[in-house]
Amino acid sequence: MDQQLPDLLADLTNAQREAVSHMDGPLLILAAAGSGKTRVITRRVAWLLQQGVRASNILAITFTNKAAGEMRQRVEDLVPGNRVMIRTFHSFGATMLRQYADRLSLDRNFTIYDSDDRNKIVKQAFEATGMDNTSFTPERIGGAISKAKNKLILPDQYGRESSDFFTQTVARVYPIYQKKLRDANAMDFDDLLFLPALALKTNAELRAELDARFRYVLIDEYQDTNQAQYELARKLSMDFRNLCVVGDPDQSIYGWRGSDIKNILDFETDFPDTKVVLLDKNYRSTQAILSAAGSLISHNKYRKKKPLITDNERGDPVRLWSYDTGLDEANQIAGRIKQSVANREYRYGDVAVFVRINALTRSLEQAFAKHGVPFQIVKGFAFFDRKENKDVLAYLRVIVNPHDDLSFTRIVNEPARGIGKTSVEHLRRFAEENQLSMLQACAHVARITEIKGKAAIALKNFAAMIAQLQTKLELQPHEIIEEVIDKSGYREMLHAGKNPEDEERLANIEELISAAREYGEGNAAGTLGDYLEQITLASDVDGWNDQQDCVSVMTLHSSKGLEFPIVHILAVEEGILPHQRSMRSDSPDELEEERRLLFVGMTRAKKQLHLSHARNRDFRGQFLLAVSSGFLNELPSDEIEHHAETRHANRTLSHDMYRGGSKQADDAWDDTGVSRSGAVVNTIKTDAGVEYFEGQIVQHEQYGIGQITSVGGFGALRKLKIRFATQGEKTFVAEKVKLKVVARK
């Protein structure tokens, strides 16, 4: 080997070396959490280059753009100046669609619609079917279409397989939805996988070409691929079967959006001569953390059994915290972090807080602010969701893609130009009848008799302004934004400033401009279209700055692939983790996925792991009962240290701060059937032998967690009143109702 090249294998374990230096043929790397997976992939890319494989023949797929960037950097450090394509699946799909647009009869300037856009188009498509209002939300119908695309089901195929009313509805919406997207020259997220996968399936020539172009394909987080992604991977690896996939079935957490854990479990069947490498040693976490995580995940039935091993020290026990309220939880965690940093035990940047749902970040935000703890919420681009920024982006979209009627409608009267709803509807109808985009239709506004003088002139002027802006397309993105807010009158509108928040809006746009400028500096060749694509395809973690010394707050899903010395996981409670929606008795898979989600969160921790729950939680403005998650009972007691942070001293005071219910909830905490006051409560026993009593906490299939507020009646008429966490109070016949008594320890 050339002495000047870095020795890429020297510091690896045997298993890692085997994975890195495998040359041709399919390769499956089963990599347990913390087993040095990223290192192996980057090393492997570098090793292939060192063996003389051309950079342009390698394709590496990661799960987030951030991961792609990091991998690019690490490969660059090992083999400077290479041009390996490292992308997310979606970004790869978008690139292919643009690159081969002509051969696929597509317009390469397509807009990428996000889920908000998608739901709006679904709504329009639903209305176009002429069906009556059903109870199906656009989100639900859109979700079904998304799943169909992930399974590569075409609009007309969907109709043939539809049976019940919901799928029949979807079957009617789906074709119209898809046509609307094509008319607007827009792709939804799923199209970025769906269309390339279909193209590779039906266009043999293109498939062979791309297969030869990407001779070596590496895919990270393979356990989270869906059928469309699977198809892409396969079709790129038929003539050149050098497909390397890396993943861990125990970390599959995207089943809800169509990913199929079978892809990784069946890989060896799909590729019979697969070489399998097991990376099972963990280099990340302490023994205590691993043993707790391992004990939890061993409760999953649908799973290959495998031990979690490490040479690391035992370390601190996993700490389990009980709080009276969610507010206490947030405040005490903030306080303890602050104290530990003051004691120089660790830095703020070492700490991460994970939550199951985004709504839970709010209390943390307040608590951290109150205690003066620096933090960042990894909800990356909430910034681009602000109205003013969405408006500006809509202008940019229309400039790049004049067919984008959705964006056109958003901005045609923003700022107000005297173009009202009715005029816009007339324009839309005319455009539809004449197969034009709404922007194109503006040129023929004189022919639309319903649109009168003022509105007609305004539309003409609007179209002229867009045309004028389109001549600026070769400018840098941030310069175009400046043009947009000047020429459109947006800046003027905000400057006129009637509302106090106008100033803030202007500041937000300024921030958008500097973000665009920053983008331009890093991507000198980046067009406006590239910039828009980057924004739309950005994930939450892509906006996360890991250099800052502050606490990171994020969802468990976002935490995948990351690691932190100190990890807190909040609200490990029934209904939250596992989430209500996953607890239907007919879907054990979903419950297992929730368990994997907690497993992923736990295995992010290197040194300290804190799990917590509260007995009462503020949710949606209501103060509700909370019960610790059954998952906590699946942890090994000898690795766990319990901390009950109750506030007995000022219990009454704390209760006075909230609306009713919490006193009862506290009484209910004793599992004795006897309230704290000592009074015996009503108890009834059903014929099936189940005993119910007041104050007991139960779970109903449909309504979720609740507390029995009263029992009464005799014989077949015995009734239970149950107050549910989210559904209010309901009455049931004790013999009939199916309840699960929530067990606690």
Add this chain to the structure above:
DNA sequence: AAACCGGCCATTTTT
């Protein structure tokens, strides 16, 4: 045409 108001609703996770 636009601003304003009040009621109703849902309410996981994300590219």
Add this chain to the structure above:
DNA sequence: TGGCCGGTTT
């Protein structure tokens, strides 16, 4: 709790 829709007023 707040975001959205639909209706009403100016």
